[in-house]
Every structure is written in structure tokens, then in C-alpha cells.
Amino acid sequence: MTTGPGRQAGFAYVWVLMMVLVMGIYLGLVGDAWQTKLQREREQELLRVGDEIRLAIKGYNAIDSQYPKRLQDLVQDPRVPFARRFLRRAYKDPMTGEDWAYIGAPGGGFMGVYSKSTKVPLKQSNFPQPYGNFVDKKSFADWQFAWWPNSGGGRTR
DSSP: OOOOHHHHHHHHHHHHHHHHHHHHHHHHHHHHHHHHHHHHHHHHHHHHHHHHHHHHHHHHHHHHSOOOSSTHHHHSOTTSSSOOOSSSSOOOOTTTSSOOEEEEOTTSSEEEEEOOOOSOOSOOSOOOTTOGGGTTOSSGGGOEEEOOTTSSSOOOO
16 A cells, blocks of 8 residues: 555545535525524514604604605605604615505505515514514515504504
């Protein structure tokens, strides 16, 4: 049996290939964990921003029972000549980075928003009030943030 340099070089090559394979598997697992973390953060942002918009619609509607025509109306109320704000800024949908889909209101305008994302939420339970009905929803589009008329308070679908 010979143990020349050629045989050792072949062993080193196999060892390097195995290390590359192990590192690739590890990086794939880290990437999946990172994607999951990012989605959980976006879901929390969706709940926070959606609730802010719902409460802004409630405030807008409380003044004269009208609903805003567009999201910008919650940032600057067009019904008055002075600065009246119900929302700090016109937030984009955290899941898509685009505009929200609107839930139409009776008499025009909108009474709520929802995400256009059709992805399945990771969060399926333990929602804060008033979002208990978000349990087991199949997509983010099912998470609706709205101020419903004549309901005695805010609720969601």
C-alpha cells in the first residue's frame, strides 16, 4: 500500500466537498429561519398598522357619521380648513408594500382595509381583541380591519 501525495490530495478534495455540502445545508436552514422571522415581524406590523387605521376610521366617522374616501383623508381631514389628523401617515400594506384593498362603506368611501396578500399567515391563534376572529384564516386578505356602522363598537371580520 502506498501513501503518496496523490492519495492524500484526493482525501482533502473529498473533505472540502463535504464541508461545502454541510455549509450549504446550514445556510439553507438559516435562510428559512430568517424568512420566518421576517414574516412574523410583517404580521405584527400588519396588526399594528391595521388597528391604527381602524381606530382612525372610527375617529373620522364619529364626527359626522361619514367615512373617508381615501386613506389620505385620515392623514388630513378634507372636511375642515385646519389640520385635523386621525392617522400620522398613509401607511402601505406591510405584507405587499403596496396600497391596501378597501372595504366599501354605505354611502360611499371606505370603512376598512385589508391586505391584498394571498399568503397563509403563520399566526393562527392568540390574537388580541378585537381580532379574535382572525383565528385559522387562510390568507392575509381575510384579516379585515374595519369600523362597522351601527355595531355598538368596532369589530372585524
